[in-house]
Amino acid sequence: MKLYICADIEGVAGVVKSEQCSPGNTEYERARRLMTEEVNAAVEGGLAAGANEIVVNDAHGPMTNLLPELLHPAAELILGKPKPLNMFAGLTKDFDAVLCIGHHAAAGGFGVLAHTTNGFAFRAVRINGRALGEPGIYGAYAGSLGVPVALISGDDRCANENRELFPQAEMVVVKSALGSNAARNLPLQSARQVIREGTTRALERLGSLKPFIIESPFELEFELNHGALADLAEALPPARRIDARRVQLPAASLADVIGWMNAISAMSAFLR
Template sequence: MRVYISADIEGVAGVVTAQQGQPGNPEYERARRLMTEEVNAAIEGALAGGADYILVNDSHGPMVNIIPEMLNPAAELILGRPKKFNMAAGLDQSFDMLFFTGHHASAAQYGVLAHTTNGFAFRTIKLNGQIVGEPGFYGAYAGELGVPVALISGDDQTELENRLFFPNAEFASVKAALGNRAARQMSVHNARALIRDLAQKAVERKNELKAWKPFTGRIHAEFIMNSPLLADQMAIIPCAKRTDATTISFDCANVAEAVGWMGVLSGLSASVR
Protein backbone atom coordinates (compact mmCIF):
# COMPACT_ATOMS: atom_id res chain seq x y z
CA MET A 1 0.00 0.00 0.00
CA ARG A 2 1.65 3.21 -1.24
CA VAL A 3 0.53 6.60 0.10
CA TYR A 4 1.51 10.02 -1.26
CA ILE A 5 1.20 13.11 0.98
CA SER A 6 1.13 16.67 -0.40
CA ALA A 7 1.82 18.84 2.65
CA ASP A 8 0.89 22.51 2.91
CA ILE A 9 0.97 24.86 5.91
CA GLU A 10 -1.99 27.29 5.82
CA GLY A 11 -4.51 24.65 6.90
CA VAL A 12 -2.49 23.47 9.91
CA ALA A 13 -3.98 23.93 13.39
CA GLY A 14 -2.35 26.98 14.98
CA VAL A 15 -1.66 28.77 11.67
CA VAL A 16 -3.77 31.84 10.84
CA THR A 17 -1.47 34.60 9.53
CA ALA A 18 0.63 35.02 6.41
CA GLN A 19 3.70 35.66 8.57
CA GLN A 20 3.50 32.07 9.83
CA GLY A 21 4.13 30.82 6.30
CA GLN A 22 7.08 33.11 5.59
CA PRO A 23 10.64 32.08 6.52
CA GLY A 24 12.75 34.38 8.61
CA ASN A 25 10.71 34.95 11.76
CA PRO A 26 9.87 33.11 15.00
CA GLU A 27 6.23 32.54 14.03
CA TYR A 28 7.33 30.67 10.91
CA GLU A 29 9.64 28.44 12.92
CA ARG A 30 6.73 27.51 15.16
CA ALA A 31 4.41 26.94 12.19
CA ARG A 32 6.82 24.64 10.37
CA ARG A 33 7.07 22.48 13.50
CA LEU A 34 3.28 22.32 13.67
CA MET A 35 3.20 21.40 9.98
CA THR A 36 5.74 18.64 10.45
CA GLU A 37 3.83 17.15 13.38
CA GLU A 38 0.57 17.05 11.39
CA VAL A 39 2.38 15.26 8.57
CA ASN A 40 3.75 12.83 11.15
CA ALA A 41 0.21 12.19 12.37
CA ALA A 42 -0.88 11.33 8.83
CA ILE A 43 2.12 9.03 8.43
CA GLU A 44 1.39 7.26 11.72
CA GLY A 45 -2.25 6.76 10.75
CA ALA A 46 -1.35 5.47 7.31
CA LEU A 47 1.10 2.98 8.78
CA ALA A 48 -1.49 1.78 11.29
CA GLY A 49 -3.94 1.27 8.42
CA GLY A 50 -1.51 -0.93 6.50
CA ALA A 51 0.61 1.40 4.34
CA ASP A 52 4.07 0.06 3.56
CA TYR A 53 5.47 3.02 1.60
CA ILE A 54 4.85 6.74 2.17
CA LEU A 55 6.23 9.66 0.15
CA VAL A 56 5.83 13.22 1.48
CA ASN A 57 6.13 16.23 -0.82
CA ASP A 58 6.73 19.59 0.89
CA SER A 59 4.26 21.76 -1.03
CA HIS A 60 4.37 25.18 0.64
CA GLY A 61 6.20 28.26 -0.61
CA PRO A 62 9.94 27.55 -0.78
CA MET A 63 9.11 23.86 -0.22
CA VAL A 64 11.76 23.43 2.45
CA ASN A 65 9.45 23.80 5.44
CA ILE A 66 9.19 20.28 6.85
CA ILE A 67 11.95 19.66 9.38
CA PRO A 68 13.68 16.50 8.13
CA GLU A 69 15.04 15.38 11.50
CA MET A 70 11.54 15.59 13.00
CA LEU A 71 9.83 13.63 10.23
CA ASN A 72 8.80 10.05 10.89
CA PRO A 73 11.62 7.96 9.38
CA ALA A 74 9.12 5.58 7.80
CA ALA A 75 8.49 8.19 5.08
CA GLU A 76 10.63 9.53 2.26
CA LEU A 77 10.62 13.30 1.70
CA ILE A 78 10.74 15.59 -1.34
CA LEU A 79 12.10 19.07 -0.58
CA GLY A 80 12.85 22.13 -2.71
CA ARG A 81 11.72 23.86 -5.88
CA PRO A 82 11.28 24.27 -8.79
CA LYS A 83 10.18 20.73 -9.55
CA LYS A 84 8.01 19.20 -12.24
CA PHE A 85 4.35 18.92 -11.18
CA ASN A 86 5.09 21.13 -8.18
CA MET A 87 2.71 20.10 -5.36
CA ALA A 88 2.36 16.65 -6.92
CA ALA A 89 6.03 16.08 -7.77
CA GLY A 90 6.83 12.38 -7.66
CA LEU A 91 3.21 11.24 -7.82
CA ASP A 92 2.67 8.43 -10.31
CA GLN A 93 0.37 5.51 -11.05
CA SER A 94 2.11 3.28 -8.52
CA PHE A 95 0.42 5.07 -5.59
CA ASP A 96 -2.80 3.78 -4.10
CA MET A 97 -4.00 7.08 -2.64
CA LEU A 98 -3.24 10.74 -2.11
CA PHE A 99 -3.43 12.74 1.13
CA PHE A 100 -3.54 16.56 1.29
CA THR A 101 -2.45 17.83 4.72
CA GLY A 102 -2.56 21.45 5.90
CA HIS A 103 -4.49 22.65 2.85
CA HIS A 104 -6.85 25.60 2.42
CA ALA A 105 -9.69 27.05 0.35
CA SER A 106 -9.14 28.48 -3.12
CA ALA A 107 -8.30 32.06 -4.09
CA ALA A 108 -10.95 34.75 -3.56
CA GLN A 109 -13.03 32.38 -1.41
CA TYR A 110 -13.85 32.48 2.29
CA GLY A 111 -11.34 30.60 4.40
CA VAL A 112 -8.14 30.94 6.40
CA LEU A 113 -5.34 32.24 4.14
CA ALA A 114 -7.34 31.19 1.06
CA HIS A 115 -5.40 31.29 -2.21
CA THR A 116 -4.50 29.03 -5.13
CA THR A 117 -0.83 28.08 -5.61
CA ASN A 118 0.46 31.65 -5.82
CA GLY A 119 -1.50 34.29 -3.94
CA PHE A 120 0.30 37.12 -5.71
CA ALA A 121 -0.49 35.82 -9.19
CA PHE A 122 -3.89 34.13 -9.28
CA ARG A 123 -7.35 35.37 -8.36
CA THR A 124 -9.18 32.32 -9.75
CA ILE A 125 -8.29 29.15 -11.64
CA LYS A 126 -10.84 27.18 -13.67
CA LEU A 127 -10.73 23.85 -15.47
CA ASN A 128 -13.50 23.58 -18.07
CA GLY A 129 -15.32 26.36 -16.24
CA GLN A 130 -15.06 24.73 -12.80
CA ILE A 131 -13.29 26.77 -10.11
CA VAL A 132 -10.64 24.64 -8.44
CA GLY A 133 -8.25 25.18 -5.57
CA GLU A 134 -5.10 23.23 -4.96
CA PRO A 135 -6.75 19.94 -3.86
CA GLY A 136 -9.18 20.17 -6.79
CA PHE A 137 -6.48 20.94 -9.36
CA TYR A 138 -3.99 18.35 -8.19
CA GLY A 139 -6.74 15.90 -7.28
CA ALA A 140 -7.90 16.03 -10.91
CA TYR A 141 -4.31 15.39 -12.02
CA ALA A 142 -4.13 12.45 -9.62
CA GLY A 143 -7.38 11.18 -11.08
CA GLU A 144 -5.79 11.06 -14.53
CA LEU A 145 -3.17 8.78 -13.00
CA GLY A 146 -5.86 6.64 -11.39
CA VAL A 147 -4.94 7.76 -7.85
CA PRO A 148 -7.86 8.63 -5.54
CA VAL A 149 -7.84 11.43 -2.95
CA ALA A 150 -8.29 9.74 0.43
CA LEU A 151 -7.70 12.45 3.07
CA ILE A 152 -7.78 16.25 3.21
CA SER A 153 -6.96 18.26 6.34
CA GLY A 154 -7.47 22.00 6.74
CA ASP A 155 -10.22 24.38 7.84
CA ASP A 156 -13.98 23.90 7.48
CA GLN A 157 -14.05 25.88 4.22
CA THR A 158 -11.50 23.51 2.70
CA GLU A 159 -13.86 20.65 3.45
CA LEU A 160 -16.91 22.53 2.16
CA GLU A 161 -15.20 23.30 -1.15
CA ASN A 162 -13.64 19.90 -1.77
CA ARG A 163 -16.23 17.45 -0.46
CA LEU A 164 -18.12 18.07 -3.71
CA PHE A 165 -15.16 16.69 -5.64
CA PHE A 166 -14.10 13.94 -3.25
CA PRO A 167 -17.23 12.64 -1.47
CA ASN A 168 -15.53 9.42 -0.36
CA ALA A 169 -12.47 11.08 1.16
CA GLU A 170 -11.89 11.62 4.86
CA PHE A 171 -11.85 15.27 5.97
CA ALA A 172 -9.99 16.44 9.07
CA SER A 173 -11.33 19.95 9.70
CA VAL A 174 -8.98 21.16 12.41
CA LYS A 175 -10.28 24.75 12.54
CA ALA A 176 -13.31 26.85 11.60
CA ALA A 177 -12.64 30.02 9.62
CA LEU A 178 -13.67 33.29 11.25
CA GLY A 179 -12.10 35.27 8.42
CA ASN A 180 -9.07 35.19 6.17
CA ARG A 181 -6.70 35.49 9.12
CA ALA A 182 -8.72 34.24 12.06
CA ALA A 183 -10.06 30.86 13.14
CA ARG A 184 -11.53 28.89 16.00
CA GLN A 185 -9.44 25.77 16.22
CA MET A 186 -9.05 22.60 18.23
CA SER A 187 -5.87 22.05 20.19
CA VAL A 188 -2.89 21.03 18.09
CA HIS A 189 -2.79 17.71 19.97
CA ASN A 190 -6.43 16.94 19.18
CA ALA A 191 -5.87 17.99 15.56
CA ARG A 192 -3.02 15.50 15.24
CA ALA A 193 -5.13 12.76 16.83
CA LEU A 194 -7.94 13.45 14.38
CA ILE A 195 -5.60 13.37 11.38
CA ARG A 196 -3.99 10.17 12.65
CA ASP A 197 -7.36 8.44 13.12
CA LEU A 198 -8.74 9.53 9.74
CA ALA A 199 -5.53 8.64 7.91
CA GLN A 200 -5.79 5.11 9.31
CA LYS A 201 -9.45 4.95 8.35
CA ALA A 202 -8.69 6.19 4.84
CA VAL A 203 -6.12 3.45 4.23
CA GLU A 204 -8.42 0.81 5.66
CA ARG A 205 -11.17 2.00 3.29
CA LYS A 206 -8.94 1.77 0.21
CA ASN A 207 -11.37 -0.46 -1.66
CA GLU A 208 -14.14 2.15 -1.38
CA LEU A 209 -12.11 4.95 -2.96
CA LYS A 210 -12.37 5.99 -6.58
CA ALA A 211 -10.13 8.33 -8.55
CA TRP A 212 -11.81 11.64 -9.47
CA LYS A 213 -11.96 11.88 -13.27
CA PRO A 214 -14.23 14.85 -13.99
CA PHE A 215 -12.92 15.68 -17.44
CA THR A 216 -12.86 13.84 -20.73
CA GLY A 217 -11.03 15.06 -23.80
CA ARG A 218 -9.17 18.36 -23.89
CA ILE A 219 -9.04 20.75 -20.95
CA HIS A 220 -9.73 24.49 -21.15
CA ALA A 221 -7.63 26.01 -18.37
CA GLU A 222 -8.38 29.61 -17.36
CA PHE A 223 -6.11 31.62 -15.10
CA ILE A 224 -7.62 34.88 -13.83
CA MET A 225 -4.68 36.97 -12.73
CA ASN A 226 -4.74 39.48 -9.91
CA SER A 227 -4.01 42.44 -12.21
CA PRO A 228 -3.88 43.41 -15.89
CA LEU A 229 -0.11 43.86 -15.48
CA LEU A 230 0.25 40.19 -14.62
CA ALA A 231 -1.88 39.26 -17.63
CA ASP A 232 0.33 41.46 -19.81
CA GLN A 233 3.29 39.37 -18.76
CA MET A 234 1.52 36.05 -19.32
CA ALA A 235 0.22 37.08 -22.75
CA ILE A 236 3.77 36.91 -24.15
CA ILE A 237 3.47 33.10 -24.21
CA PRO A 238 2.74 32.30 -27.89
CA CYS A 239 -0.04 29.75 -27.28
CA ALA A 240 -1.73 31.73 -24.51
CA LYS A 241 -5.13 33.27 -25.22
CA ARG A 242 -6.09 36.50 -23.51
CA THR A 243 -9.86 36.78 -23.23
CA ASP A 244 -10.10 39.94 -21.12
CA ALA A 245 -7.92 42.29 -19.10
CA THR A 246 -6.95 39.70 -16.52
CA THR A 247 -7.76 36.26 -17.97
CA ILE A 248 -5.22 34.01 -19.68
CA SER A 249 -6.29 30.61 -21.01
CA PHE A 250 -4.81 27.51 -22.59
CA ASP A 251 -6.34 24.59 -24.44
CA CYS A 252 -4.63 21.56 -22.93
CA ALA A 253 -4.49 17.89 -23.84
CA ASN A 254 -5.04 16.93 -20.19
CA VAL A 255 -4.85 18.19 -16.61
CA ALA A 256 -1.14 17.34 -16.48
CA GLU A 257 -0.52 19.94 -19.20
CA ALA A 258 -2.63 22.49 -17.31
CA VAL A 259 -0.53 21.88 -14.20
CA GLY A 260 2.54 22.66 -16.29
CA TRP A 261 1.11 25.96 -17.53
CA MET A 262 0.14 26.94 -13.99
CA GLY A 263 3.77 26.48 -12.98
CA VAL A 264 4.96 28.58 -15.90
CA LEU A 265 2.59 31.46 -15.04
CA SER A 266 3.47 31.31 -11.37
CA GLY A 267 7.17 31.53 -12.19
CA LEU A 268 6.72 34.39 -14.67
CA SER A 269 4.75 36.41 -12.11
CA ALA A 270 7.91 36.93 -10.08
CA SER A 271 9.32 39.22 -12.78
CA VAL A 272 6.61 41.86 -12.21
CA ARG A 273 6.52 41.88 -8.42
Protein backbone atom coordinates in the same frame (compact mmCIF):
# COMPACT_ATOMS: atom_id res chain seq x y z
CA MET B 1 0.20 -0.13 0.41
CA LYS B 2 2.06 2.82 -1.12
CA LEU B 3 1.00 6.21 0.24
CA TYR B 4 1.69 9.75 -1.03
CA ILE B 5 1.38 12.79 1.26
CA CYS B 6 1.22 16.34 -0.13
CA ALA B 7 2.04 18.72 2.73
CA ASP B 8 1.01 22.37 2.76
CA ILE B 9 1.08 24.80 5.70
CA GLU B 10 -1.87 27.24 5.54
CA GLY B 11 -4.37 24.60 6.67
CA VAL B 12 -2.36 23.48 9.71
CA ALA B 13 -3.89 24.03 13.15
CA GLY B 14 -2.37 27.12 14.76
CA VAL B 15 -1.50 28.80 11.44
CA VAL B 16 -3.55 31.89 10.56
CA LYS B 17 -1.19 34.64 9.35
CA SER B 18 1.03 35.00 6.29
CA GLU B 19 4.05 35.65 8.54
CA GLN B 20 3.74 32.09 9.81
CA CYS B 21 4.12 30.80 6.26
CA SER B 22 7.24 32.77 5.27
CA PRO B 23 10.83 31.97 6.29
CA GLY B 24 12.79 34.50 8.27
CA ASN B 25 10.86 34.92 11.51
CA THR B 26 10.14 33.03 14.71
CA GLU B 27 6.47 32.50 13.88
CA TYR B 28 7.50 30.59 10.76
CA GLU B 29 9.85 28.38 12.77
CA ARG B 30 6.94 27.47 15.03
CA ALA B 31 4.58 26.86 12.11
CA ARG B 32 6.95 24.52 10.27
CA ARG B 33 7.13 22.37 13.39
CA LEU B 34 3.34 22.29 13.58
CA MET B 35 3.29 21.31 9.89
CA THR B 36 5.79 18.50 10.48
CA GLU B 37 3.80 17.12 13.41
CA GLU B 38 0.55 17.00 11.38
CA VAL B 39 2.39 15.13 8.63
CA ASN B 40 3.72 12.73 11.25
CA ALA B 41 0.17 12.09 12.41
CA ALA B 42 -0.82 11.17 8.85
CA VAL B 43 2.21 8.87 8.58
CA GLU B 44 1.22 7.15 11.82
CA GLY B 45 -2.33 6.71 10.57
CA GLY B 46 -1.03 5.26 7.32
CA LEU B 47 1.21 2.78 9.11
CA ALA B 48 -1.71 1.68 11.29
CA ALA B 49 -3.71 0.96 8.12
CA GLY B 50 -0.92 -1.16 6.64
CA ALA B 51 1.11 1.26 4.52
CA ASN B 52 4.60 -0.07 3.85
CA GLU B 53 5.92 2.79 1.72
CA ILE B 54 5.20 6.46 2.41
CA VAL B 55 6.50 9.43 0.42
CA VAL B 56 5.97 12.99 1.69
CA ASN B 57 6.27 15.98 -0.66
CA ASP B 58 6.90 19.39 0.89
CA ALA B 59 4.53 21.50 -1.23
CA HIS B 60 4.53 24.94 0.37
CA GLY B 61 6.39 28.04 -0.80
CA PRO B 62 10.13 27.31 -0.83
CA MET B 63 9.29 23.61 -0.36
CA THR B 64 11.93 23.27 2.34
CA ASN B 65 9.60 23.71 5.32
CA LEU B 66 9.34 20.24 6.81
CA LEU B 67 12.02 19.41 9.33
CA PRO B 68 13.76 16.16 8.29
CA GLU B 69 15.11 15.56 11.79
CA LEU B 70 11.56 15.62 13.20
CA LEU B 71 9.83 13.73 10.38
CA HIS B 72 8.64 10.21 11.14
CA PRO B 73 11.42 7.77 10.19
CA ALA B 74 9.04 5.63 8.11
CA ALA B 75 8.59 8.43 5.54
CA GLU B 76 10.76 9.46 2.61
CA LEU B 77 10.82 13.21 1.96
CA ILE B 78 10.82 15.27 -1.24
CA LEU B 79 12.22 18.77 -0.66
CA GLY B 80 13.03 21.78 -2.83
CA LYS B 81 11.90 23.53 -6.00
CA PRO B 82 11.50 23.83 -8.90
CA LYS B 83 10.51 20.21 -9.45
CA PRO B 84 8.32 18.36 -11.96
CA LEU B 85 4.59 18.54 -11.13
CA ASN B 86 5.36 20.82 -8.18
CA MET B 87 2.91 19.97 -5.36
CA PHE B 88 2.55 16.38 -6.60
CA ALA B 89 6.18 15.80 -7.58
CA GLY B 90 7.02 12.13 -7.50
CA LEU B 91 3.45 10.87 -7.70
CA THR B 92 3.13 7.88 -10.04
CA LYS B 93 0.33 5.50 -10.91
CA ASP B 94 1.68 2.80 -8.58
CA PHE B 95 0.67 4.76 -5.48
CA ASP B 96 -2.51 3.56 -3.81
CA ALA B 97 -3.72 6.86 -2.34
CA VAL B 98 -2.97 10.54 -1.79
CA LEU B 99 -3.36 12.48 1.45
CA CYS B 100 -3.47 16.31 1.38
CA ILE B 101 -2.33 17.64 4.75
CA GLY B 102 -2.52 21.30 5.78
CA HIS B 103 -4.49 22.46 2.74
CA HIS B 104 -6.69 25.54 2.32
CA ALA B 105 -9.58 27.02 0.36
CA ALA B 106 -9.19 28.33 -3.18
CA ALA B 107 -8.60 31.92 -4.27
CA GLY B 108 -11.72 33.97 -3.65
CA GLY B 109 -12.85 31.73 -0.80
CA PHE B 110 -13.52 32.83 2.75
CA GLY B 111 -11.10 30.35 4.29
CA VAL B 112 -7.94 31.04 6.26
CA LEU B 113 -5.17 32.24 3.91
CA ALA B 114 -7.26 31.16 0.92
CA HIS B 115 -5.45 31.21 -2.43
CA THR B 116 -4.65 29.05 -5.42
CA THR B 117 -0.93 28.36 -5.89
CA ASN B 118 0.03 32.05 -5.79
CA GLY B 119 -2.14 34.59 -4.03
CA PHE B 120 -0.42 37.48 -5.81
CA ALA B 121 -1.08 36.01 -9.25
CA PHE B 122 -4.41 34.19 -9.41
CA ARG B 123 -7.94 35.28 -8.75
CA ALA B 124 -9.18 31.95 -10.14
CA VAL B 125 -7.93 28.92 -12.04
CA ARG B 126 -10.69 27.28 -14.08
CA ILE B 127 -10.71 23.93 -15.82
CA ASN B 128 -13.65 23.40 -18.15
CA GLY B 129 -15.32 26.46 -16.66
CA ARG B 130 -15.04 25.37 -13.02
CA ALA B 131 -12.83 27.22 -10.53
CA LEU B 132 -10.72 24.77 -8.55
CA GLY B 133 -8.29 25.08 -5.67
CA GLU B 134 -5.08 23.16 -5.21
CA PRO B 135 -6.66 19.89 -3.99
CA GLY B 136 -9.03 19.93 -6.98
CA ILE B 137 -6.38 20.69 -9.59
CA TYR B 138 -3.78 18.30 -8.26
CA GLY B 139 -6.38 15.74 -7.20
CA ALA B 140 -7.60 15.65 -10.79
CA TYR B 141 -4.02 15.01 -11.92
CA ALA B 142 -3.82 12.12 -9.43
CA GLY B 143 -7.15 10.90 -10.79
CA SER B 144 -5.72 10.89 -14.32
CA LEU B 145 -3.14 8.40 -12.99
CA GLY B 146 -5.88 6.34 -11.35
CA VAL B 147 -4.87 7.37 -7.82
CA PRO B 148 -7.64 8.52 -5.43
CA VAL B 149 -7.42 11.30 -2.84
CA ALA B 150 -8.22 9.59 0.45
CA LEU B 151 -8.05 12.53 2.87
CA ILE B 152 -7.83 16.32 2.95
CA SER B 153 -7.07 18.21 6.18
CA GLY B 154 -7.43 21.94 6.72
CA ASP B 155 -10.09 24.41 7.77
CA ASP B 156 -13.85 23.99 7.45
CA ARG B 157 -14.01 26.05 4.24
CA CYS B 158 -11.44 23.82 2.57
CA ALA B 159 -13.52 20.78 3.57
CA ASN B 160 -16.77 22.27 2.27
CA GLU B 161 -15.17 23.30 -1.02
CA ASN B 162 -13.71 19.87 -1.74
CA ARG B 163 -16.40 17.56 -0.41
CA GLU B 164 -18.30 17.54 -3.70
CA LEU B 165 -15.14 16.74 -5.68
CA PHE B 166 -14.03 13.96 -3.33
CA PRO B 167 -17.26 12.64 -1.79
CA GLN B 168 -15.68 9.43 -0.48
CA ALA B 169 -12.58 11.04 1.00
CA GLU B 170 -12.17 11.93 4.66
CA MET B 171 -12.41 15.69 5.26
CA VAL B 172 -10.53 16.43 8.47
CA VAL B 173 -11.27 19.86 9.96
CA VAL B 174 -8.56 21.10 12.33
CA LYS B 175 -9.81 24.71 12.52
CA SER B 176 -12.86 26.79 11.67
CA ALA B 177 -12.34 29.98 9.69
CA LEU B 178 -13.40 33.25 11.32
CA GLY B 179 -11.84 35.31 8.52
CA SER B 180 -8.86 35.34 6.20
CA ASN B 181 -6.46 35.63 9.13
CA ALA B 182 -8.42 34.20 12.03
CA ALA B 183 -9.65 30.76 13.07
CA ARG B 184 -10.89 28.72 15.98
CA ASN B 185 -8.29 25.95 16.23
CA LEU B 186 -8.50 22.50 17.71
CA PRO B 187 -5.97 21.83 20.47
CA LEU B 188 -2.83 20.68 18.70
CA GLN B 189 -2.90 17.16 20.07
CA SER B 190 -6.56 16.84 19.08
CA ALA B 191 -5.79 18.07 15.55
CA ARG B 192 -3.10 15.43 15.16
CA GLN B 193 -5.39 12.76 16.58
CA VAL B 194 -8.19 13.45 14.11
CA ILE B 195 -5.67 13.41 11.23
CA ARG B 196 -4.23 10.12 12.48
CA GLU B 197 -7.63 8.51 12.94
CA GLY B 198 -9.02 9.95 9.70
CA THR B 199 -6.08 8.58 7.73
CA THR B 200 -6.51 5.09 9.12
CA ARG B 201 -10.26 5.19 8.55
CA ALA B 202 -9.87 6.37 4.95
CA LEU B 203 -7.25 3.77 4.06
CA GLU B 204 -9.20 0.93 5.63
CA ARG B 205 -11.86 1.49 2.93
CA LEU B 206 -9.38 2.16 0.16
CA GLY B 207 -11.13 -0.25 -2.20
CA SER B 208 -14.22 1.95 -2.29
CA LEU B 209 -12.40 5.22 -3.04
CA LYS B 210 -12.74 6.49 -6.60
CA PRO B 211 -10.30 8.82 -8.37
CA PHE B 212 -11.49 12.33 -9.24
CA ILE B 213 -11.69 12.51 -13.03
CA ILE B 214 -12.00 15.56 -15.26
CA GLU B 215 -12.75 14.45 -18.80
CA SER B 216 -10.79 15.87 -21.71
CA PRO B 217 -10.67 18.03 -23.76
CA PHE B 218 -9.47 20.55 -21.21
CA GLU B 219 -10.29 24.24 -21.38
CA LEU B 220 -7.86 26.10 -19.12
CA GLU B 221 -8.50 29.66 -18.03
CA PHE B 222 -6.56 31.88 -15.66
CA GLU B 223 -8.20 34.90 -14.06
CA LEU B 224 -5.34 37.04 -12.86
CA ASN B 225 -5.21 39.64 -10.11
CA HIS B 226 -3.37 42.17 -12.23
CA GLY B 227 -3.88 43.30 -15.80
CA ALA B 228 -0.10 43.58 -16.18
CA LEU B 229 0.25 39.88 -15.40
CA ALA B 230 -2.36 39.11 -18.06
CA ASP B 231 -0.17 41.16 -20.41
CA LEU B 232 2.79 38.96 -19.54
CA ALA B 233 0.80 35.74 -19.92
CA GLU B 234 -0.53 36.87 -23.29
CA ALA B 235 3.05 36.97 -24.55
CA LEU B 236 3.17 33.17 -24.33
CA PRO B 237 2.77 31.98 -27.95
CA PRO B 238 -0.27 29.71 -27.40
CA ALA B 239 -2.13 32.13 -25.10
CA ARG B 240 -5.49 33.66 -25.99
CA ARG B 241 -6.51 36.87 -24.22
CA ILE B 242 -10.18 36.94 -23.19
CA ASP B 243 -10.38 40.27 -21.39
CA ALA B 244 -8.33 42.54 -19.14
CA ARG B 245 -7.60 39.83 -16.58
CA ARG B 246 -8.41 36.48 -18.21
CA VAL B 247 -6.19 34.35 -20.40
CA GLN B 248 -6.75 30.89 -21.90
CA LEU B 249 -3.98 28.40 -22.62
CA PRO B 250 -4.14 25.00 -24.35
CA ALA B 251 -3.81 21.89 -22.20
CA ALA B 252 -3.64 18.39 -23.65
CA SER B 253 -3.36 16.89 -20.16
CA LEU B 254 -3.68 17.81 -16.51
CA ALA B 255 0.11 17.82 -16.35
CA ASP B 256 -0.07 20.67 -18.91
CA VAL B 257 -2.56 22.50 -16.66
CA ILE B 258 -0.12 22.31 -13.76
CA GLY B 259 2.79 23.31 -15.97
CA TRP B 260 1.09 26.46 -17.28
CA MET B 261 -0.16 27.39 -13.81
CA ASN B 262 3.31 27.19 -12.34
CA ALA B 263 4.88 28.99 -15.30
CA ILE B 264 2.55 31.97 -14.86
CA SER B 265 3.09 31.88 -11.11
CA ALA B 266 6.84 32.13 -11.69
CA MET B 267 6.34 34.95 -14.23
CA SER B 268 4.45 36.96 -11.64
CA ALA B 269 7.69 37.49 -9.68
CA PHE B 270 8.63 40.02 -12.37
CA LEU B 271 5.83 42.29 -11.17
CA ARG B 272 6.34 42.06 -7.42
